[in-house]
Amino acid sequence: MEQGKLIVERPYKKVYRLDKSIVKIFDRTHPKSHVFNEALKMARVEETGLAIPKLQKVEHVDGQWAIFIEYKEGKTLEEMMRVDPANMDKYMEDFVDLQLEIHGKEAYLLENGRDKLAREIQSTKELDATTRYDLLTRLESMPRHSKLCHGDFNPSNVIVGKNGKLTAIDWxxxxxxxxxxxxxxxxxxxxxEDQEMAKLYMKCYCRKSDTAMQYVQQWLPLVAAAQLGKKGALKKEFLMNWIDIMDYQ
Incomplete structure (x- = not known):
C-alpha cells in the first residue's frame, strides 16, 4: 500500500488518507468477521440509495485486514461548528436534516437495533439483574421500526463538502x-461534551421530526445501559447518571 497520512488511531485500528481513499487498517487481533461485517454494513447502506462514501475493497495489507473507502473532500461538521459558532443554529438544522434523511431510508438486512440493545444490556456486568430486567421490560414496550439508524451520528462523522453538501461517514x-x-x-x-449543545440538538430534532421530547428521553437509559460494556468515549459514571435519573418503571 502506498504511504498515506495517519488521521485516526484507535487501540484496534489506524485510519489513513490516501489520494482517493480512506483506509482503515485493523489490528491483527481484531476478528476478521468484524472487519467483513463493517464492510457489509457499508454495502447495505449504499443499497438504500443514500449518498455515502463508496466501499471500494477489503484486502490484506501486510498481514492485517483493511477496508478501503472512497475519500470525500471537505471538513467535518465538528470543525465547522468549532471555528464558526455564530452559525451554530444553522449547522444544527443541517445536521438534523441529514439524520432525518437517513431515518427516511429502510435497510431490512442490517442488524436489528432492538436485538442489539437487548443483547448489550443483558450482557453488561455493570448493572444488577433487577436493573437489567427493568430496562429490558421498557425496551420491549418501545415501538418497533425499521428505519436506517447510523448508531454513532455526531458532527465528527459528517463531512461538509465545498458545495455545502453534508455526507455521513463511518457506518x-x-x-x-x-x-x-x-x-x-x-x-x-x-x-x-456540552450540555447546551445537547439541549439545542434535542429541541431541533424533536421539532423537525415532530417527536415528543419525552419519547426520545425514554430511550436514554436504554442506550446508556447498552454502552456500559463498551470501550469508548462514553464513561461509566456519565452513563450511570443517565440510567439512575430516569424512571423506567
Missing part, C-alpha cells in the same frame, strides 16, 4: 430500528 454501528434510539445516542454524544 460501523449502523442498524435498522427506531429513530428515537438513534437520536438518544446522538444526544448522549453531545451531552458528554
Amino acid at each position: 460501523a454501528h449502523a442498524v435498522t430500528g427506531n429513530g428515537g434510539a438513534d437520536a438518544a445516542m446522538t444526544y448522549l454524544l453531545f451531552a458528554l
